[in-house]
Amino acid sequence: MKKFFRNKKVLTIFVVIIAILSVLSITVRMRNRRDTPLFIQKMGNDTVTVITQIVNWPLNLVTGGASNVQSLLNTQEENDHLKKQIDDLGQTKARNNSLEAENDQLKSALKLKNSLTDYDIINGSVISRAPDTWSDLLIIDQGSRAGVKKNMAVMCDGGLIGRILEVSATSSKVELITSTDKSANRFSVEARSSKDKMVHGIISVNGDDQLTFTQVVDGRKLKKGTKVYTSGMGGRSPKGLLVGTVQKTTRDTYGLSDVIQIKPAGNLNDPSIVSVIRRKVED
Amino acid sequence: MNVLRRWYVALALLGAVVLDGICAYRFQGVLFHGFGSAACWFTVVGIVLIGLCDDQNIDNVWLSLGIGIIADVFYLGFIGIYTVIFPLICYAAEKIARFLPEVFISRLFVALVAYLLVDIYVFLVSNAIGVIKASIIDLVKSFVPSLIVCLIIFLITYAFWVWLVEKYPFLDKRTPY
Numbered sequence A: 001m002k003k004f005f006r007n008k009k010v011l012t013i014f015v016v017i018i019a020i021l022s023v024l025s026i027t028v029r030m031r032n033r034r035d036t037p038l039f040i041q042k043m044g045n046d047t048v049t050v051i052t053q054i055v056n057w058p059l060n061l062v063t064g065g066a067s068n069v070q071s072l073l074n075t076q077e078e079n080d081h082l083k084k085q086i087d088d089l090g091q092t093k094a095r096n097n098s099l100e101a102e103n104d105q106l107k108s109a110l111k112l113k114n115s116l117t118d119y120d121i122i123n124g125s126v127i128s129r130a131p132d133t134w135s136d137l138l139i140i141d142q143g144s145r146a147g148v149k150k151n152m153a154v155m156c157d158g159g160l161i162g163r164i165l166e167v168s169a170t171s172s173k174v175e176l177i178t179s180t181d182k183s184a185n186r187f188s189v190e191a192r193s194s195k196d197k198m199v200h201g202i203i204s205v206n207g208d209d210q211l212t213f214t215q216v217v218d219g220r221k222l223k224k225g226t227k228v229y230t231s232g233m234g235g236r237s238p239k240g241l242l243v244g245t246v247q248k249t250t251r252d253t254y255g256l257s258d259v260i261q262i263k264p265a266g267n268l269n270d271p272s273i274v275s276v277i278r279r280k281v282e283d
Numbered sequence B: 001m002n003v004l005r006r007w008y009v010a011l012a013l014l015g016a017v018v019l020d021g022i023c024a025y026r027f028q029g030v031l032f033h034g035f036g037s038a039a040c041w042f043t044v045v046g047i048v049l050i051g052l053c054d055d056q057n058i059d060n061v062w063l064s065l066g067i068g069i070i071a072d073v074f075y076l077g078f079i080g081i082y083t084v085i086f087p088l089i090c091y092a093a094e095k096i097a098r099f100l101p102e103v104f105i106s107r108l109f110v111a112l113v114a115y116l117l118v119d120i121y122v123f124l125v126s127n128a129i130g131v132i133k134a135s136i137i138d139l140v141k142s143f144v145p146s147l148i149v150c151l152i153i154f155l156i157t158y159a160f161w162v163w164l165v166e167k168y169p170f171l172d173k174r175t176p177y
Helices: A002-006 A008-033 A039-073 A075-109 B008-026 B042-053 B059-076 B082-097 B104-128 B136-167
Strands: A119-129 A137-140 A153-156 A159-167 A172-176 A188-192 A198-205 A211-216 A227-231 A239-251 A258-264 A273-279
Touching: A039 A075, A039 A119, A039 B008, A039 B059, A119 B008, A137 A273, A137 B059, A159 A258, A211 A239, B008 B042, B008 B059, B008 B136, B042 B059, B042 B082, B042 B104, B042 B136, B059 B082, B082 B104, B104 B136
Parallel strands: A159 A239
Antiparallel strands: A119 A137, A119 A273, A137 A172, A153 A159, A153 A273, A159 A172, A188 A198, A188 A227, A198 A211, A211 A258, A227 A239, A239 A258
């Protein structure tokens, strides 16, 4: 032991490793626990965001032009498809309006304020992504100025894709639901079984990077294709956001509960425009 | 302007950090959802080439440390991944440069090895602190795609980095131009 402390080189390396591990654990803890990052961190994030947006601007012009040409080529086909749906849409809209009005009346009669299903949408664009192979993190161009808060749900193409991990003034980090981060908050979800019973559980990721609906007691009642929604319990996500559809049901390794594989409804492969969901009911 | 010239390398590396994320986002369908995922690091290739081409300049290591902090804060939200590995690969590249012939192929070889080392380091540390839970098989699967991406980035940026470092070394202490 004396030899170890006399060797300055070894001692320095030892101290450096301890320092690195301490900084790592402290900053990871801060990222997970704090609602907003440190001022210096926010400043750094916002500065790099501005540079990223400047670099992105000409790229968006080029890719935007290309996608416009693509859309133009698909116009006829899209037009025919939309014409078929337009009759249904009018009827659905009228029914939706009357149900909404009725819902508001009933809520005021019962003196109910906002419920778990009420939410606003903050639209944003993805501007960057963590370049390493392992972290499923996106950076979007909306931050605390737009009302984004930590742990809010994020959707893309009609399905849930993740949650807000860190918020700066003009940008936010989004952790995808496929993230294997052990400390990540999980979404509590629910699905209606074939016997019209609600089945509750949480969303996690299994070893094969598949999205699963776990901690379910009677998951076998869920048929393939059943839609899974957020339950609004815990966290900042409202009730009723579509997570995905049931694919397959198996038992966990201990045989105690069912593990249900879910096909995600949101676009996890190539998200570009996202919606941050702001629940009206406070925590 | 003379003062700014001494900082061109730093500005280029900052640009590389930004480009890493933009390219990762623009090509996410290909990079992260193929047979194996691939990392997209213009910065790693840049740092290796800076270390190899300007091996007498210890300031490059400090620059890499600063760039590592920015990358950590912006992409990951915590410090200790790029902050550690960027200066380490820069220092190693400067040490290796003394024994390596100054030719394209040897520099490419060093860049490929450094790229893999960064990938392995990120994997090991992220797994150790619980930020990810990935298997060794996933790591092995990522080698070939990452090496291909590294090769592409190297071919695209090689001439630029060599020209920049030779003409405008970071914090050059020689007489101004």
